Amino acid sequence: xxxxxxxxxxxxxxxxxxxxxxxxxxxxxxxxxxxxxxxxxxxxxxxxxxxxxxxxxxxxxxxxxxxxxxxxxxxxxxxxxxxxxxxxx
Numbered sequence: 001x002x003x004x005x006x007x008x009x010x011x012x013x014x015x016x017x018x019x020x021x022x023x024x025x026x027x028x029x030x031x032x033x034x035x036x037x038x039x040x041x042x043x044x045x046x047x048x049x050x051x052x053x054x055x056x057x058x059x060x061x062x063x064x065x066x067x068x069x070x071x072x073x074x075x076x077x078x079x080x081x082x083x084x085x086x087x088x089x
Contacts, residue, residue: 009053016046037079044072 020042027035048068055061 013046013049016042034079034083041072041075
C-alpha cells in the first residue's frame, strides 16, 4: 500500500512540475504576472509532493512540508489579486 501512495505522490509532483513549466512558457511569451505566480505555485506544489514521497516525514515534520503548500496557495491568491488590480486596457 505504501508503494502505491509513493507512486501517486510522485505522479502528482510530475504533473505539477509540467503544469508549472507550461505556465512559465505562457509567462515568458506574454509577460502576464498571473502566469508567473501560477508557475511558481505549481513548482512549490510539486516540491511538496516530492518531499512527501521521498522523505516520508514523521508527524512532527509534516507541517513544514504542508507549509510549502500554504505558500503555493498564497501565491495563487496573490496572483489573482494582482491580476484584478491591473487597469483594463
